[in-house]
Amino acid sequence: MDSPSARSLAMLSLLQSGREWNLRELAGRLQVSERTVRRDARRLRDLGYDVQSRPGPGAGYQLQPSMKIPPLLFSPDEISTIVTGLLVLGAWSPDDPSVNAARLKLEQVLPPGLRQRAVATALSTQILQEKPAPLDWTRIGTLAEAVASGSRIAFDYTDQNGRETHRIVEPYRHILRQRLWYVIAYDVDRDDWRLFRLDRMQAIHPIPGHYRHHEFPYDSVGDWLASNFGESAFSNDESGRASRGEQ
Known part of the structure; x- marks a missing residue:
């Protein structure tokens, strides 16, 4: 070194x-x-x-883990990576104050040299790509904690035909596909893996307790989406309802 x-x-x-x-x-x-x-x-x-x-x-x-916040030992390239990622999220959710607040807090705790790199990256970067649907960070936090703890969540869901149902699921991953955010989860009542649009989920809350964990049936989300099982979640059947998906 x-x-x-x-x-x-x-x-x-x-x-x-x-x-x-x-x-x-x-x-x-x-x-x-x-x-x-x-x-x-x-x-x-x-x-x-x-x-x-x-x-x-x-x-x-x-x-x-420590409660004391020591100096941040990032390299300049790592700082550029983090700031660029925050700028992408900010472009996708321009009305969400949490992204800009996170970047400003990061800059405040950086030493002068890295702070200069962070400000320069923000100044020189502009995100022009088409943004996806807005992301609700509160929902993402609830889902993330449920995934990490292996717990279940309950929510009200409205499908593409306006039908409302109450669901209890074991969330596995939330994904971005074709400008929309989805949640892959095991549906307890239907005893099957399903796909839900995040923007159609309401009143999301965790369910206390410990439950038998259901293993995801594929090696990766990409493999599942490439399979007929996964692809069918994005396509409609003859009745107009999504097959194995809850669009």
């Missing part, structure tokens, strides 16, 4: 995976001595990162 700062950034990236790294692994990945790894771990602690170490022959290091 060229400098202590570069080594610290590389070490932090490894530790942020959440796993424990032994001393020899870190030294090999960073191409430095074990003594240097110990020194860089102390440097990260001095910066405010809670790096825990396990002593002994198989000494290990692991990053623990």
Whole structure:
């Protein structure tokens, strides 16, 4: 590594995976001595990162969550990536204040050099692509927490024919396709995997409790969408209702 700062950034990236790294692994990945790894771990602690170490022959290091906000050790290219991503989201949802607020908060906590890169990226970037339907971040948060905890959600749904139903599902993923946001979920009452348009879901709320988890039937969402099962969710049958989809 060229400098202590570069080594610290590389070490932090490894530790942020959440796993424990032994001393020899870190030294090999960073191409430095074990003594240097110990020194860089102390440097990260001095910066405010809670790096825990396990002593002994198989000494290990692991990053623990911390309430203290240390300096953000992003590279300039990583900052450009983050800011550009926020600009894309802002172009898609121009009336949503959360995107601009997130970018401004990020700039406020960056050191001067990275802040300059963030401002320059925002100034020089303009998103012209056709935007999808607006995204409700509150709904996304509820869905994300349900997916992460393996819990269920309930909601009221209006399909493309105006029919209203109450659904209980196990959400798996929300996806963007053809400018619309969809939710892939296991429908408990219908004992099947279904696709729901996010903008047609109302009164979304989590259901407390623990339930038997249903495994997604394909290796990836892309495989499912490419299958007849997935494609049929986007096409109408003769009755005008979506087959296995809830459009």
